Amino acid sequence: MNFQAIQGEGWLLCKAEQLINWGRSRSPWPFPYGTACCGIELMCALASGYDMARFGAERVAFTPRQCDVLIEAGTITKKMVPVLKRIYDQMAEPKWVIAVGACACTGGVFRTYSTQQGIGSIIPVDIYIPGCPPRPEGILYALLKLIDKIEADHPLYKKRQQVVEALEAGK
Amino acid sequence: MSLMDRIKDCLGTDLIEISEFRGDVCVEIPKNRVIEAMTSLKEKGGFDFLSDVFGVDNIDLYAAKAKKAKKKKKGEEEEEEPKKQGPPPPRFEVIYLLLSLKTNERLQVRVRVPEDSMDVPSVTGIWKAATWPEREAFDMYGFKFKGHPNLRRLLMWDEFKDHPLRKDYPLEGKGEERHLNYDTV
């Protein structure tokens, strides 16, 4: 990351966006949403062998209100669709989604009446991880990619853009 | 007394067919006598445990057989006499798997169900364990278990129209989708 700041004794001068991104990218708290076999790989990636906490995914949040990254690992049946959507809607901004495995990306081998063919049509997905299942390294790599993505974000500019759009719509 | 004989004893006139394949005994009973036959199997036969209830859709099996018979006829026209054709067998079967916990014997009971009358007496009064398997069989095949306390879908969602394990239901579905509805979810 190209974090540029001028600092002296007791003060630091940098862009506010940089500071926000620095905070966000270093604490992407995951919400583990394991619905099938990929969930096992996710557990493995979270546990001490691979230890996702090294990259800031320190605290696994089992409540959608207090998490940043929804890690969807496993098959989503059509019966499960409203549940997933509702959980995503409950998450507070800013929020990101990682789709783990072929099932979450495209439906995988389950091209049937009961399986949702990819969660991309329900909620916006930031990172897709292929594989059936992907190895824990794959999940860690996706998290690093997500961190890159967060660092390249412009949160304040987006906020301003939203305000401008809202004002224009109001006119 | 062998298992076959004991079952014959137990069922009496309710027995349509009994067969054994590699040690597994299978009996067929008429649909309107399910409750009586099952009660006597439980009380007299000692089958006190119901492992599972599920269905079978034979539509493709019978279609394939009819095709084969036709092909044969074309090949050896003169030699073979036209066979007598009985009424087509009912499309569905409900299968009950019973277990005796005392003697560790298993029994398969099948009931034939024609497509135009899908009512089957529920065995929930005999084995409480039948509630969920019967709901699943209803969900997947559409059997109407008469006397079931709560015959709702088990696996598919409530608004789903079809019965997906029927052989004429397409594998990829008929485009059913389930959408978020905050008022009902």
Ligand code: SF4
């Ligand atoms: S992608 Fe493979 S391993 Fe992952 S949930 Fe689907 S079937 Fe299981």
